[in-house]
């Protein structure tokens with residue numbers, strides 16, 4: 001069982017549920033934490049990036065507007 005390095009709160013994490021370099025935040029103090037070891041389970045303060053709630057893997061917006069199949073809308077042909 002790991003504890004928050006910031007506030008010493010017990011983190012309810014299972015080693016099977018996390019990987020090294022996984023990021024999480026402390027429920028107690030909200031500190032950004034990073035898993036540095038899973039055996040034993042250890043975390044450290046992660047202050048590299050300050051993203052709070054957007055921890056999605058792909059925030060690059062790679063093919064967001066490339067092949068969107070908006071068939072319903074494209075049925076309306078634009079003719080003059």
Ligand SMILES: [Zn+2]
Nearest residue numbers: 004007026029
């Ligand atoms: Zn904490």
